[in-house]
Amino acid sequence: MAASEGGGREEVKQQFTTREGGYTLMRLSEYSRPTRLTYNSQNHLPVKVSFISINDNTGCNDKIFFNVGRELYFYPYKGVRKAADLTKPSDKRTYKGSTLPTCHDFNQLTASPKGVSLIVGFSAGQVQLIDPVGRENSKIFNEERQIEKSKVTTLRWVPGTEHMFLVAHVSGSMYQYNEELEPVATAPFYQVLKQGEDYAVLTCKSKVPRNPVQRWVIGEGALYEFAFSNDTKYIATASHDGFMRVFHYDTMEKYGSMKSYFGGLLCVCWSPDDRYIVVGGEDDFVTVWSFHEKRVVARGRGHNSWVNVVSFDPYTTDVLPPNMDVYASDDDITHDSNHRDRSFSSYSRTSVHSGTGDGPPALSYRFGSVGQDTQLCLWDFSEDQILNFQPNRTRTSTQLSQSAQCNNVPHGKEASSLHPDGTQTLSNRPTDKSKEKSKKDSISRTPRQQYLSKIHETIMCMGSKAIGTTLCPKLDDVFRLEPLITKKIAYDRLTTLIFREECIVTGCQEGIINTWARPGKVGMSQHAAASGTVV
């Protein structure tokens, strides 16, 4: 079904078993282009999936939206219950120009049967607001590319807002837009709102409010992904410079950061209780960072290539003390109705503690990762494991915390030779308003190159010095996670991983989106479904 038959290729798995039971690929719930033709996977655009649920009396509230190459598809999502009918997409769009969709996000707050707000990012930097349900007029942001020219990597609605969204780019900039603001024909001119050692937040200097409302310039190189904490107060970013940074969203203060073991970071996510952040990237590791301790607490090795997506499984994560024996047993849950309204913060007793009995209260977490190695990994960790871990060396690993700062990078290397006149380092500047003018100069227009070279030096230095600190502990100094399972589940790079109540949804770059029923959730009879459908 998926991809060509390559002789002697390693088998792609259709099921796997974890301690909570077996997960099964729902072969008839495969979503793709209607023709089931796979896309030329040489394109560099990942296939991403967005879900929305609207109560529209069609008998299928859940909708799936995904991009494949030049195309966007919107289908009712029948999940594990019924086979996918690919012949009738609710909406389909094809983009003929040279700018192609890269990612998208629904506004969960404003969604109604009358219409939904979906933002789509494009490879040449634009953003389009569309409504695949009500077919309202669409809007385009950054249409003339005066704000930004580089590819959109991630975009998301600011949680709890109806009109604000954030767009991250390959350039390393992230913009906040207000979709209600009228477009302005001129290029934006910025002034500094907030400045740190390795980031700056700018705002448009304009008489009338205009887009972008804010511009965040973070680190060096591409900003691949960002994620809001569940309490929406913080935002975590994953960048090509290898740093994950956490900012307080309203005050724009940097809260903390960490560095990959090497290479860029490609993805980031929060645990359902916001106590941990997990990142993945070009070091093939998944890395766990403690929000409260502001340090790397674990690394996991399971992938054979770069990690594209990390995501917590809120339905298999115990984040409340396990003395609330609300549910009798697993089976009661699994055979229950499909409409159990259970958000991730409420207690789900699916698996982890049910076998072990009355241990001390402990928090346990489940997350998954997919990568360019076409593998899915699932990982479990508990707070106990992390707290009890002792590095097996004698020397203490409590070294300088948050200390890889580089004040006054003294040894100018390559970058500084470009600018022999030598401007001030950004890091040591006060941020009061009187200095704002000079700061602005350091960022806008021509001095931008100087700004970039300073940032380059600062980050190279921070990156080099991070090893052995809490930002990037040595290999033996942190808990080493082992994957619960490692399965090759696709022929091409995996670019999507979403945990839903009944299933896990995965997608790969050639445009195949798969549904894996959770244990006991195989809802449809394969025979019944097979007789009725599928072209």
Place this chain on the structure above:
Amino acid sequence: MQSSASAVVYTVPQDSFTRGSHQIMTCMSSEPKVQSKTCFSFPFKMGVGSSGLVNDIGPEHFPPNERYFGLVNFGNTCYCNSVLQALYFCKPFREKILGYKSQPKKKETLLSCLADLFNHINTQKKKTGVIAPKKFVAKLKKENDLFDNYLQQDAHEFLIYLLNTVADLLQAEKPTDKGTLKGKPGTPNGKLNGNNNESKPEPTWVHDIFQGTLTNETRCLCCEGVSTRDEDFLDLSVDVEQNTSITHCLREFSNTETLSHEYKYYCENCCSKQEAQKRMQVKKLPQILALHLKRFKYAEQYHRYTKLSYRVVFPLELRLLNTSDGAESSDKLYDLVAVVVHSGSGPNRGHYITIVKSHGFWLLFDDDIVEKIEVSAIEDFYGTATDVQRSSESGYILFYQTRDV
């Protein structure tokens, strides 16, 4: 030639110039089509000449004392050009070669020709242009029959031959050197390309730069005895697998393998051939780590070498995970500085180009053409994710240099 054209256009998707359709264009949606007046104007040149390169970099940002010169192809000499460019941008190597020039020299050698060539580039009045490495190529063909023809050669074989020859010449020139110990020429696709003579010759700066040490640990499954043996290397040749990273390839390189059947190991302790487990880990990390991806495999059915175009990703920053326990500064950080890229379908056909990092930006050298590329364009050289395509532009030799802290 083709390769360079497709490799430059990253800041802006390609067809925007021809079609002028850079606005978002949908069809099949019910709303009227979005129409915008123009796309945008971007000062971009296709097939940039050398003066175009200065403009691309920006005259005010052009690094002082740096020269970017293409090399003329004398008929299938891109294997040579690509390696020379990569070595030119391995800074420690370039500095030593340029320094060599000032020493009193006797007769013309491959080393002196290389030094002349590097100096010739380095002392050009212009910042960019094209140079014909005539003398060097002529000397190379004269010195080694293998290269004395118009066939495409293996860039890796040439690299190893060049490094070994330079090291030999340096050793021979050392006044203190008593014996005339000769380094072995590189073994094609062999795992080791260094010397392992019992009486080691004095290391030269070639060794200081490129040489690392592997420790080869063999455990006899009969007596459980462990023997270790150290081997020097100038580069590591790693097997490639589909959709993996260079990190994975290195890990596989150092994975434990079992020696059995006809490959049994002669155990000194047991005084007989025994099954054994063997693994090789890096004990001394080189200053410049050269990684050769074994993309050319002998295909029995075709009676010739075919290319594995597998997608093997390589990060701009690297640490080794396959180091031995006692290794010194085993977590040192490497930066990618150059990649020799093979495009085409086999070792003796196709084309070699090189991408290098210089002063914070990336350049593509395709014989006489030099172009600035975006860092995001590097992903075009990872290989192909589907097995259908045998031909690809894919990283063949990676050069990682230690970052000085």
